[in-house]
Amino acid sequence: MTDLPAPRAVPTVDPDRDDVRAAQADRAAFGALYRRYLDRVYGYAFYLLGDHHDAEDATERTFLAALGAIERFRDEGATFRSWLFTIAHNQIANALRSRARRRTAPLDGVPEPVADVDPGREAGAAEDARRVRSALAELSEDRRQVVVLRFVDGLSAREIGAVLGRSEGAVRVLQHRALRELSGILGVED
């Protein structure tokens, strides 16, 4: 059997702890957390809602709610970012519920990968990216959530579990199934 490396220890100290404490003492210090997480919360909302306007709305609600509740946040097991993304998750779920129909149109205004100086290869990379995003839209909502939180926002399985209210093991299984399903949609020849 292959000798496996020890699993990466999940940091027990929240990397945002000092900034969170500063914001709890003085809400004006919340700006540091806002600047650090604005892009990521927005990216999470954008890839799940598929629209810049809706993503802005969910992002705004998320940060206003987080600021309003920052005094109540306690870093007991959950990191600040998993708490923040839980708020974002709830805002996105509300937005999806309030829609009359689920958006199936391709995303507009998505940054395309710039892989090469060769225009032909760059166009190929952009086309591949569109295919992958289109395949992702076919997954169930919980699998899409896991993929976006993992690959766009870089959250760990443990943090995603905290956001979605699932165990770390359940998130790993969802992630595995999501990638297998994507593989099937995109075709093995890729």
Add this chain to the structure above:
Amino acid sequence: MQQIPSVAERLDRALEQMGAGARPAVAAATAGLDEDGRALVELADRVRSAHLMPAVAPRFEARLGARLSDAATPRDAMAWALRHPGRLIVTGAVGSAVGVGVTAYAVWRSSRRTHSGRILHR
């Protein structure tokens, strides 16, 4: 006896390593994944490349920053109270109690001063 990690666990380890900068093939091999697992790690790399962080509109960033800054100021306490009638009653009651206390203290101080002044002027 040591339990063999499941494919989902090994895949997760490989993704952790890839997130830390390892190339997909190296991450898959280090995590002990077979050819199928390696293909999934490579697919994960494609998924990541296809989902670059979208740019936040500067106007939106500035507007939300201003709203947060506004909400972080002390006058937000009044807005907090005004949102719910119950809070307004509590805030009013506390405010009144403080007001009555301060007034009573001022009257008491003033009467003491007057009384002691009378004694001195006698």
